[in-house]
Amino acid sequence: MTTENAIVTQANKEKTIVIIHSNEYSEKVNSFLLVNNFNTLTRDPTEKFQKSIHKAIQDCNLIVDKCQIKHLIQKKSAPPNLKAQLKLHEADIPIRPVINNRTAPAYKLAKYLNKILSQHIALHNQYVATNSTSLANDLTRLEILENHCLMTFDIEDLYVNIPVSETLNIVKTKLLQNNDTQIAEQILTLLKGVLSQNYFTFEQRIYQPEQSIAMGSPISGIIAEIFLQTSKTKTSNTY
Numbered sequence: 001m002t003t004e005n006a007i008v009t010q011a012n013k014e015k016t017i018v019i020i021h022s023n024e025y026s027e028k029v030n031s032f033l034l035v036n037n038f039n040t041l042t043r044d045p046t047e048k049f050q051k052s053i054h055k056a057i058q059d060c061n062l063i064v065d066k067c068q069i070k071h072l073i074q075k076k077s078a079p080p081n082l083k084a085q086l087k088l089h090e091a092d093i094p095i096r097p098v099i100n101n102r103t104a105p106a107y108k109l110a111k112y113l114n115k116i117l118s119q120h121i122a123l124h125n126q127y128v129a130t131n132s133t134s135l136a137n138d139l140t141r142l143e144i145l146e147n148h149c150l151m152t153f154d155i156e157d158l159y160v161n162i163p164v165s166e167t168l169n170i171v172k173t174k175l176l177q178n179n180d181t182q183i184a185e186q187i188l189t190l191l192k193g194v195l196s197q198n199y200f201t202f203e204q205r206i207y208q209p210e211q212s213i214a215m216g217s218p219i220s221g222i223i224a225e226i227f228l229q230t231s232k233t234k235t236s237n238t239y
Contacts, residue, residue, distance in 0.1 A: 012085040012096040030093045036160045041206040049105040049197050050077045056193040060186035077104040080200040099200050099216035106197040108217040119175045160212040164195050167227045184210050
């Protein structure tokens, strides 16, 4: 919502509405884009992505039945739009990018692939909390002594720092451990198509990073989890 020179937006992690000058809002978003090496595209790639997704689905008959194809193709594709939430609890109030991928060509396929990966890849979720309720329940069962302390860590801009090619190699290795080669290859074909569509619009410009997984995509959570669980040493040194 924009009024004159002000923008009304949300705060991150707080039920707070923020009114910010439109120029300052743009500066914060553009600073995020610059720091994370987002490229400006000269043309809208939506139509190209739509065609590539359609072809990939048709080529992967072991993963997608013919009757499912029409349900996985986006009818009215459009570039996802970036909006920013403000991190009021941090110095200089940086942004948390929020991207609605529901109009993206790969959105429906990403939701479908999220289930497929969960079925074909075994993740060791010993230290993963599915939500805040399960975390609270787990903490109540811990034996906490006087010399114990609770520590938290945060990975800054996680999704934009996930190396796609390395993660695809990890996924391939995991798929081949328990699946037929053809099935593994078809899952990878679909996954490559989905992960390549990590673009969005902001202020009538279209951006895409050199690497990273799409913010706001239904599949990004499990992709990040696969990378983090398999690249623990590299992750601790990188972020």
